[in-house]
Amino acid sequence: MAQAAERHPEPAAFGTALRRLREAQKTAKGVSLYSRYVNRPLGRVLAAAAHRAGLTPNQVTLLSAACSFAGVAAVALVRPSWTLGWCVWAALVVGFALDSADGQLARLRGGGSPAGEWLDHVVDCAKITGLHAAVLISFHRFADLPGEGWLLLPLGFQLVAVLIFFGGLLTDKLRPARPGGGAHDRPPSRLRAVALLPVDHGVFCAVFLLLGAPGLFRACYAALFACYALFLAAFAVKWFRELSAAPQC
Secondary structure: OOOOOOOOOOOOOHHHHHHHHHOOOOOOOOOOHHHHHHHHHHHHHHHHHHHHOOOOHHHHHHHHHHHHHHHHHHHHHOOOOHHHHHHHHHHHHHHHHHHHHHHHHHHHOOOOOHHHHHHHHHHHHHHHHHHHHHHHHHHHHHOOOOOHHHHHHHHHHHHHHHHHHHHHHHHHHHOOOOOOOHHHHOOOOHHHHHHOHHHOHHHHHHHHHHOOOHHHHHHHHHHHHHHHHHHHHHHHHHHHHHHHHOOOO
16 A cells, blocks of 8 residues: 555565564454455465565555456456456456555555555556446447446446545545544444445456356446445445534634
């Protein structure tokens, strides 16, 4: 997520780095089961390997971008098939894991920089917009659609996904820090972790496994869009209430 400023620690052994990463994990509060039990552990392994190889967090971010945009380009340029679906899914999953690894590597190296955080968020935003744009292109080039209205679906999904990303990011920046920990001291809710699965990027990546069955892919893509739209409405109300109750600047 962010590159350590003016620090160049000697790469530790893989096992040592992995153990230190386990001890420096962020809170699991507000994180889905996929991110908690799949993406973060996979990112931890990749972060330890990157540290051993002497890579910086920003370099890991760029590797994440390369994997993710390889998947995006494949969706837009290659006719859908089962083989393509597996390749796209693998590229997106590795890119997502590397997106977790860059932040973990930054913490392992002692901290991050504003420039690194900026790079991470820009790549994330580009990935979100690019994926839905690629689906739109694929629909237009390759799909035998039952109606042209289906071309509006990726545009709506893109809008909702960007609003969730930007709204959550901006809320975190504007929300006052809680003194003494407060709610963060409570254990994370497993029910919430399950409820958040439909809007986890790792779950969204899995829909591309269905590229070999275009009708089923469209149906699942539309169902996820509906979930995202419902979550956006709920998140927007929650975020606005939180910020309305915050002390005035």
